[in-house]
Amino acid sequence: SQQGEEDPQALSIQEGENATMNCSYKTSINNLQWYRQNSGRGLVHLILIRSNEREKHSGRLRVTLDTSKKSSSLLITASRAADTASYFCGNSGGGADGLTFGKGTHLIIQP
Amino acid sequence: EPEVTQTPSHQVTQMGQEVILRCVPISNHLYFYWYRQILGQKVEFLVSFYNNEISEKSEIFDDQFSVERPDGSNFTLKIRSTKLEDSAMYFCASSDPPKEQFFGPGTRLTVL
Numbered sequence: 001s002q003q004g005e006e007d008p009q010a011l012s013i014q015e016g017e018n019a020t021m022n023c024s025y026k027t028s029i030n031n032l033q034w035y036r037q038n039s040g041r042g043l044v045h046l047i048l049i050r051s052n053e054r055e056k057h058s059g060r061l062r063v064t065l066d067t068s069k070k071s072s073s074l075l076i077t078a079s080r081a082a083d084t085a086s087y088f089c090g091n092s093g094g095g096a097d098g099l100t101f102g103k104g105t106h107l108i109i110q111p
Numbered sequence: 112e113p114e115v116t117q118t119p120s121h122q123v124t125q126m127g128q129e130v131i132l133r134c135v136p137i138s139n140h141l142y143f144y145w146y147r148q149i150l151g152q153k154v155e156f157l158v159s160f161y162n163n164e165i166s167e168k169s170e171i172f173d174d175q176f177s178v179e180r181p182d183g184s185n186f187t188l189k190i191r192s193t194k195l196e197d198s199a200m201y202f203c204a205s206s207d208p209p210k211e212q213f214f215g216p217g218t219r220l221t222v223l
Contacts, residue, residue: 030209031209033211033212035214040200041216041217042202042214042215042216042217043154043202043204043214044214045211045212045213045214048210048211050209088153088154090154090212094208094209095142095166095208096142096159096160096161096166096167096208097159097167098144098146098156098157098158098159098167098169099144099146099154099156099212100156101153101154101155101156102153103152103153104153
């Protein structure tokens, strides 16, 4: 299993602060993808980072990948109330492999 | 921007009935997936589909489940005889590897 696990399970911060979520996985991967899910809705893709990449940026998002530690982190800078959601990392062996998700981090941004 | 669509948004059925969940993947994608999420739990992979056949399936995807691409646009998940524990959100996704998977909005299946 390539099961990933995110931590913390829940995170509550003030608007404007930075939020950092971590993800670990067990086996070798081709890529790792971060998603956001608002309550009762579908998963929205945020960033894909490949196994040969160490860091990737997209707007206020920064993702790092450490394949030696089998871990990744997602940093959201200057958080906004609209960032309130659950965040999941899904890892893949590539090709037609399904993504294996952890339980996610529930992020609450306090106004 | 192209997106994955799913119908219906909510399906209620009686235990033992067959249901078919429908998905229209992004048109130029070649890989298709089904996932499910039981309320309050993580998203679980069910099956992937490529070149008109199953590429990978999880332990959840037993003989009660089947997938089909009946035409050039639709991708379906059939549950032959639903059980109470099949109640969940079912997500379809598509991709053009090695790129990201795009998820649909989901179908909420309620089995009574």
